[in-house]
């Protein structure tokens with residue numbers, strides 16, 4: 639299988655959601671597929687909100703990081719960069735439509751819906767057993783030199 643974008647471009651990073659080097663992190667992995675990125679994640683018991691169902695904050699983190707990588711990868715392709723653009727989350731919101739089962743593999747899809755300059759808008763959905771249980775949208779901005787996130791990944 640092809641390497642995840644995180645392992646290919648940012649193996650040393652420690653982001654709680656997607657940093658491969660954070661021993662206590664979620665280790666989210668994103669892969670290009672179709673017109674966006676996909677992520678497959680199997681929660682563990684300590685990620686639950688109530689027995690058998692995922693905590694809402696963890697759902698937010700899955701969307702946050704995966705949508706951020708979707709924006710970063712989009713800018714890399716659009717601007718012909720050697721690696722994903724250094725984007726951070728400016729804002730995002732999540733709709734929790736139904737309880738999300740935690741003891742199975744989940745699918746998170748995200749795609750860019752609008753982009754202007756350094757600002758990229760992304761939408762995502764979380765699918766469990768073929769059912770959409772949550773949706774999200776967010777704005778991600780490529781930082782300039784001098785920002786604390788610059789050169790950190």
Ligand SMILES: CCCCCCCC(=O)SCCNC(=O)CCNC(=O)[C@H](O)C(C)(C)COP(=O)(O)OP(=O)(O)OC[C@H]1O[C@@H](n2cnc3c(N)ncnc32)[C@H](O)[C@@H]1OP(=O)(O)O
Nearest residue numbers: 651653702703706726727728729754755757777779781791
């Ligand atoms: C290693 C892998 C890391 C993975 C990270 C995972 C995601 C994360 O958790 S990142 C951490 C959490 N996020 C942060 O800490 C970001 C904090 N905020 C900031 O640093 C800044 O506000 C930042 C960078 C978002 C924008 O600042 P700046 O670069 O000065 O941009 P600015 O010139 O104000 O705005 C640029 C564009 O973005 C838009 N924008 C800025 N902030 C927002 C916002 N909160 N909501 C919507 N749009 C916004 C502006 O309107 C502007 O749009 P346009 O160009 O169309 O006029």
